[in-house]
Amino acid sequence: MALQALRDDLVYYYGYSQGRGFSISDLFSRTSNKILSQVTSLMTLPLPLLSFLAVPFFGSSSTTISLAFFLLTWVTLVSTHNPLYLELVGTLTIKVIFFLLPSLAVLGFDSLIPSLSASIKSRGAAQLPTQLSSRRLRNVIFVSVFNVAFSVVIQGLCDYVLTEVMNIRSAIRVSKIPPAPWPTMVKEVLYGLACRGLLHYFIHRDILHASPRDSILARWHADWAHGLRHTFSLASAYDHPVCHLLTDCAPLYLSTLFFRFHVLTWYILTAIISLEQFFIYSGYSVLPSQILLAGMARRTDSHYATGGKGNYGNWGVLDWICGTGCPGDADVVDDVQDEVDKRNVKQRASKAIGDAGERLRKSNDSVRHLNPPSRKIRKTILIFCTGIKIFVPKSEKKQKTSSMSFSMIKLY
Incomplete structure (x- = not known):
């Protein structure tokens, strides 16, 4: 059993x-x-x-x-996916492709070939990320990647609150028909960049660089972001998460909320700003645009090197207008003037004007030396003018006759 x-x-x-x-x-x-x-x-x-x-x-x-x-593909995507899904996945994809991956690649280049990297850094070997301890560098990488992902999550929460809780339209417009590239999308991109630059400047200057004794946000920004004395690309996202949202994410999102841009315009703005952050924080002296990006990178580096004593905007225009540039640092007007002198713009403009005048004079000479009209053409013109003279009213006949006589004298 x-x-x-x-x-x-x-x-x-x-x-x-x-x-x-x-x-x-x-x-x-x-x-x-x-x-x-x-x-x-x-x-x-x-x-x-x-x-x-x-x-x-x-x-x-x-x-x-x-x-x-x-x-066709876009219409299919909008028809088969949730608008919030398209917005968030597209935003994260752009930030990964245009910021995170290039920044990590440059960080690897700086770490693996430091001698070559130091030769093209504006401050030499002192600006290499390898000057940080390995623990501090890992912390910078982790916080930067976290801030990028965290900003996308907060963006999704804001849109969810707008649409599902408050029952109003979303901040970003998602539609099957995209806006016309010209002029609608171009104008939206320009509006977005201008408003984002304006908000970024005043938030950075008046909130994050207020007195650390009076503002906890300023204290966080000083301890986190300005704990690094020199910049590299990935460090542009290294800050306290709240400060990162205020200075890097809120300006663009608020501009989009005000104008309600199309999601494709939002994608373009996100790509432009991601590339801008990647280049101006790189610390390299050799950049694609010597007149724009090089000056922006130099002013950003001065902002960190001086502990935030000036240069609060990326473009430098508002710092020049408000007089908040770093002491002894060249402003955006100096950059433009140096580029004009380096490229001999005045001499080239004078030469172009002289060449245009010479071509105009030669064309006038060629017209003056044209053969006079033949006898048959002159007779046709005379008959035509005589017919006009018959049908002209008496009040205008004298004026028309004198003008036609003058024209006939020129022909003969």
Whole structure:
């Protein structure tokens, strides 16, 4: 009897384990399939987005076809995805591609080839990120990546509150028909950059650089961001999360909330600002634009080197207007003047004006030496003018006759 009971128990537990194993494997299979489908849908979103952003850089005779393909793909995406999903995934994709990946690549370059990197840094080897301890560098990397992801999460929460809690329209417009590239999208981008620069300057100057005794935000900004005396690209996102939201995310989001830009305009603005942050915090003296990015990078570096004594805006225009540049540092007007002198703009402009005048004089000489009209053409003109003279009213006949006589004298 004992053996029979033991046998029955073994059969029972064997069958039970078989059933549990089947259910667990089935659950695992369904879960993996669902995750795979979500990842696949996530990967399909950046493709039309990247094709749209690449059109201005790689456009050719097939630009119209590329735009038509993008339009069809965009309509399909908007029809099959939630607007908030499109907004957040697109924003995160752009920040990863245009900021995080290039910043991490440059950080690897600075760490692996420090001698070459130091030769193109504006302050030499002192500006290398390897000057930080390994623990501090890991902390900078972690906080920067966290702030990028955290900003996207907060953006999603704000839109959710606007649409689901307050029952009003979202801050960013998502529609199947994108705005016209010219002039609608261009104007929206210019408005967004101008408003974002204005808000960034005043938030940075009046809130984050107020007296640390009176403002906890200023204390956080001084301890976190200005704990680094020199900059590198990834450090542009290194700050207390609240300060990062105020100075880097809120200006663009508030500008978009005010104008309610289309989500494609939001993508373009996010890409431009991500590239701007990547370049001006890099610390390199060799940059794509010597007149714009180089000056912005130098002023940003001076802002950190002086502990935040000036240069609160990225573009430098508001610092020049308000007189808040770093002491002894060249402003944006000096940058423009240096570039004008370096490229000999005045001499080139004078030469261009002289060449234009010479071409105009030669064209006048060629017109003056043209052969006079033939006898047949002159007779036709005379008959035509005589016919006009007959039908001209008496009050205007004298004036018309004198003008036609003068024209006939010139012809003959």
